[in-house]
Amino acid sequence: MAQKAAPTKKTVTEDPRYVQALQSYEAGLRAMQEHKFDKAKPHFQKVMTGANKELIDRATVHLSICNQHLERPGASQFKTSEEHFDYAVSLMNVGDYVSAREHLDKLLKQNPKADYVVYGLAALDCLTGRVEEALRHLDEALRLNAQLRFQARNDSDFQNLAEDPRFTELLYPDPGAEMDSSDSMGEEEPV
Numbered sequence: 532m533a534q535k536a537a538p539t540k541k542t543v544t545e546d547p548r549y550v551q552a553l554q555s556y557e558a559g560l561r562a563m564q565e566h567k568f569d570k571a572k573p574h575f576q577k578v579m580t581g582a583n584k585e586l587i588d589r590a591t592v593h594l595s596i597c598n599q600h601l602e603r604p605g606a607s608q609f610k611t612s613e614e615h616f617d618y619a620v621s622l623m624n625v626g627d628y629v630s631a632r633e634h635l636d637k638l639l640k641q642n643p644k645a646d647y648v649v650y651g652l653a654a655l656d657c658l659t660g661r662v663e664e665a666l667r668h669l670d671e672a673l674r675l676n677a678q679l680r681f682q683a684r685n686d687s688d689f690q691n692l693a694e695d696p697r698f699t700e701l702l703y704p705d706p707g708a709e710m711d712s713s714d715s716m717g718e719e720e721p722v
Contacts, residue, residue: 552581556590566627568597612638616647623651623688628659646675654688665689666697673701 559574
């Protein structure tokens with residue numbers, strides 16, 4: 532009796548369709564990490580036409596994330612400026628500093644006296660290494676609302692400024708200095 536040859540089984544990595552799907556998946560991930568969701572989307576869609584269930588499942592999750600980012604509301608669709616600010620902070624938290632700055636700048640134009648927006652810009656400036664701008668925005672936010680001083684003392688977004696004496700002076704002002712400057716303004720010194 533003649534023996535049947537065992538069917539040759541291609542390994543997954545030898546299958547050119549799998550390799551192509553994997554390359555598309557990786558390209559989609561790279562685009563997604565760069566926050567280019569519109570460019571990532573077709574890569575994940577291409578993976579979903581393949582046969583590898585595990586890759587299809589992963590691509591489906593990433594495609595859903597891309598769709599969520601692409602469908603996010605614009606500034607005019609936020610119900611309140613606080614809601615818009617929360618969205619900008621969420622962008623900061625995921626590292627999308629460019630979009631976060633765009634939203635904070637829009638909010639600041641709409642309400643230049645919003646202390647929380649100026650404070651948010653200070654935090655963003657610090658996170659992106661813009662030390663001078665961070666100090667300037669923080670100083671402005673504290674002038675608008677001195678209570679933010681307590682929040683800034685424990686805010687990890689300002690850790691890059693922790694050793695800067697100007698930052699310390701903003702957060703822990705000398706109470707006597709304010710009294711001295713206000714006392715000397717109304718009185719003349721004897722000659």
